[in-house]
Amino acid sequence: MLKKGVWYEISTSVNNREPLFRGGRAPALFDRVFRETARRFVFAVRGLSLAGDRLAFYIRPADGFELPAIMKWLKQTFAIRYNRYNGRMGHLWGDRYRSRILEGEPPDGGESAAAGAPPDGGRVRPHRRKRASGAAFSRLYPLPVAPAPG
Numbered sequence: 001m002l003k004k005g006v007w008y009e010i011s012t013s014v015n016n017r018e019p020l021f022r023g024g025r026a027p028a029l030f031d032r033v034f035r036e037t038a039r040r041f042v043f044a045v046r047g048l049s050l051a052g053d054r055l056a057f058y059i060r061p062a063d064g065f066e067l068p069a070i071m072k073w074l075k076q077t078f079a080i081r082y083n084r085y086n087g088r089m090g091h092l093w094g095d096r097y098r099s100r101i102l103e104g105e106p107p108d109g110g111e112s113a114a115a116g117a118p119p120d121g122g123r124v125r126p127h128r129r130k131r132a133s134g135a136a137f138s139r140l141y142p143l144p145v146a147p148a149p150g
Contacts, residue, residue: 002068004065005064006064008058008101010058010097010098011098012056012098013054014054015092015093019053028077030055030078035076037070037073037077041061042063043059043060058106067099075093079093
């Protein structure tokens with residue numbers, strides 16, 4: 001179900017539980033692709049988590065019906081570039097992304113700013129602090145993107 005002006009919780013996993021986001025070049029490459037996605041589409045984002053074999057974040061597209069296009073572009077572009085840079089072939093993502101509509105605001109609070117730099121330069125990297133679920137959680141976003149209109 002897609003709606004306009006709501007936050008979605010997004011999660012997806014890497015194929016075969018490969019710990020792709022534990023070190024290496026994958027987090028930096030993902031950062032570049034994610035920023036490129038933010039230039040192509042209008043959305044707000046919070047609480048990006050890169051945890052070994054898992055990606056999760058909250059997103060509010062300006063037009064809720066663009067969520068599939070955003071996710072397709074993000075996952076497909078990252079997979080193509082990662083495979084090319086690492087001389088690999090085949091599937092990178094283990095499944096389609098999962099999304100659910102949040103009632104209200106995401107748990108980390110605070111709106112994406114329309115201007116200003118993200119903390120620590122906005123780089124995506126695993127955070128050392130562990131949550132109860134075991135996921136490494138990075139609060140280095142929100143990106144400085146325009147909030148959803150309305």
